[in-house]
Amino acid sequence: MYKLLIRPIFFLFDPEKVHHFTFSVLKFINKIPGVSALIRAIFVVEDKRLELEVFGLKFKNPVGLAAGFDKDAKLYKELSNFGFGSIEIGTLTPKPQPGNPKKRLFRVIDDKGIINRMGFNNGGVEEAVERLKKNNGVLIGGNIGKNKVTPNENAVDDYVICFEALYPYVDYFVVNVSSPNTPNLRALQDKEPLTALLLTLQTLNASKEKSKPILLKIAPDLTDSQLMDIVEIVKSTKIAGVIATNTTISREGLTSENKEEIGGLSGKPLTKRSTEVIRFLAEKSENAFPIIGVGGVHTPEDAIEKLNAGASLVQLYTGFIYEGPAAVKKINKALLKR
8 A cells, every 4th residue: 555555645745845744644643542552553563583682782673763764753652663673863963953955855766765965954962852751662772963063173072962961861872973964074984083982982981870882873885994994993992883884975876867966875776785884894893793784675685685694683764765664564574484
């Protein structure tokens, strides 16, 4: 029904407007008594065999929602009803910011992808915290970044502010230095500034009564040499793991209208490269740290391929939009048959 009826209608309209419309609808219908329970009955797969422990956290299943879909933690409870084992919110910044000028979100339909140049649009970390205070049982990852106006030499301050604000309310952290849509942000992936940033956060983490896992989200466009640096950085800073990968600036092989739009590309065109990065990190590190695989996970086969390549968990974003609300259920069902 989704692919035959709902998706074709949605795809007639501006994708960012559709996103906000969908959020409003889901928020409204979940307030109707019994609807949340009905959605869960349809989409949630509960089975002890799907449960796993990764970086000290217990996940109900290995399929999570990637950051960017629920930036401001507005819908994490409702989205969890579709069977996700975790919800990653953000990217959040210390101060609210509008992001880049619209239009900034584009479908590349023939390639089953999306190009975005959103630019960390969000209401600021404190606004999200107020919503997270109402959480009751959803495993939450907090994806953190820096404000556009903050120069790179002061970037660590922004990450510290977000870490402190979110610490009581999220289960793990993700350091985002890999978005292509904030000027010069990817320069923070260089070995020296990245090591300094992660060590600062780890020192802060260690000062807490109970430290929380910190992961690093990396770009798919890194060279093998840069990926080897990532392996060394993860080991030296002792962070919990890596999320591979963010969106790509590559347009190789695209045939769709909008293919020349500036921004990060996600979806099917990223499937192969993100899996290559996962495999490289797993092999070169000798599985020294967990990897969350994200990028082009549309089908059960995509998810299984990433898990076989060395990922401990997977995440969806674009695949959820193209495949619909049953995507998570299909993956979890397939995992039970493995």
